[in-house]
Amino acid sequence: MINIFLNGESNTLNKSEALDIALTEWGYQDGCYAVAVNETFVPRSQYPQQLINDGDRIDIVSPLEGG
Amino acid sequence: MSWQIGGKTLNSRLFIGSALYPSPAIMQQAIRTSGAEVVTVSLRRQNPSEGGGTSFWQLIKELQLNILPNTAGCHSAKEAITTAQMAREIFDTNWIKLEVIGDDYNLQPEPFQLLEAAEKLAKDGFEVFPYCTDDLVLCQRLRDVGCNVLMPWAAPIGTGKGLINPYALTTLRERLPDMPLIVDAGIGLPSHACQAMELGFDGVLLNSAVAQAGDPVNMASAFASAIDAGRHAYLASPMPEKNIAAPSTPTLGTPFWHQE
Numbered sequence: 228m229i230n231i232f233l234n235g236e237s238n239t240l241n242k243s244e245a246l247d248i249a250l251t252e253w254g255y256q257d258g259c260y261a262v263a264v265n266e267t268f269v270p271r272s273q274y275p276q277q278l279i280n281d282g283d284r285i286d287i288v289s290p291l292e293g294g
Numbered sequence: 295m296s297w298q299i300g301g302k303t304l305n306s307r308l309f310i311g312s313a314l315y316p317s318p319a320i321m322q323q324a325i326r327t328s329g330a331e332v333v334t335v336s337l338r339r340q341n342p343s344e345g346g347g348t349s350f351w352q353l354i355k356e357l358q359l360n361i362l363p364n365t366a367g368c369h370s371a372k373e374a375i376t377t378a379q380m381a382r383e384i385f386d387t388n389w390i391k392l393e394v395i396g397d398d399y400n401l402q403p404e405p406f407q408l409l410e411a412a413e414k415l416a417k418d419g420f421e422v423f424p425y426c427t428d429d430l431v432l433c434q435r436l437r438d439v440g441c442n443v444l445m446p447w448a449a450p451i452g453t454g455k456g457l458i459n460p461y462a463l464t465t466l467r468e469r470l471p472d473m474p475l476i477v478d479a480g481i482g483l484p485s486h487a488c489q490a491m492e493l494g495f496d497g498v499l500l501n502s503a504v505a506q507a508g509d510p511v512n513m514a515s516a517f518a519s520a521i522d523a524g525r526h527a528y529l530a531s532p533m534p535e536k537n538i539a540a541p542s543t544p545t546l547g548t549p550f551w552h553q554e
Contacts, residue, residue, distance in 0.1 A: 253342065254341075254342035261337070261384045263376050266373065268379035270383065289337065289338065290351040291338040292315075292336065292350060293363070294334055294366070
């Protein structure tokens with residue numbers, strides 16, 4: 228079990244796993260979103276290679292209103 | 295009359311935001327009525343159960359406008375750069391409205407972090423639209439690191455105070471004659487936007503002034519007219535201001551006058 232932060236909130240994963248697998252577990256489909264891990268952007272093409280480790284901070288953002 | 299900005303040709307000189315409208319339908323109607331061809335959007339954390347921003351994004355896409363994503367809420371160059379990179383992937387544009395806030399009381403840009411982020415993003419191929427103060431030297435440095443457009447504030451975001459330092463904005467126009475300048479933030483009334491355009495600014499970016507009006511759609515129309523009027527006035531070269539009155543009606547032949 229590893230502890231991570233998903234969008235600022237504590238969360239867990241059974242083990243370290245690739246970002247694309249974790250996103251599916253969290254319910255993110257092929258939607259309109261982008262991801263940063265520990266405040267570093269992860270291109271969509273890199274999801275399978277991006278391993279989520281204990282203590283990682285994952286931010287997943289989508290379009291919203293803005294000025 | 296069309297103009298060029300960030301590699302694109304536009305007809306409107308109004309950039310408009312997508313936040314704070316009473317409803318999504320009014321947002322769409324107000325933006326359409328404004329005639330704006332550029333709309334600003336943001337990126338925010340969302341959970342899949344909330345729809346992941348899909349419905350909002352669908353509304354914006356229906357408008358078929360140029361998207362200018364912002365980095366609102368960022369307080370460091372690092373945060374802003376990461377947000378810009380995420381925006382480029384989602385919106386498929388190299389345009390970024392670069393905001394790095396230095397003070398949460400007046401939402402004043404953090405000039406040092408802004409400059410650092412602007413330089414890195416410009417080198418990475420972004421077309422950086424920096425939200426900045428009206429400080430001449432900062433604006434010159436932003437130009438030097440690769441910004442092809444500058445967006446100085448008229449007043450702090452959301453205050454609606456209008457041009458609180460016309461001298462500084464006039465100085466920017468005079469000292470940076472070839473740099474596209476867009477007044478961003480602080481506009482409250484169409485007359486404020488008109489004033490900025492009369493000073494020779496190339497465009498105006500606003501949000502609250504339309505979205506928080508009692509009738510956003512009607513206000514959008516008013517801003518479109520004001521910006522158009524201000525641009526025409528600038529091109530028409532206003533008359534010089536004078537301290538002494540000068541009658542416009544001919545004095546020769548004035549009735550009832552007689553030699554003393």
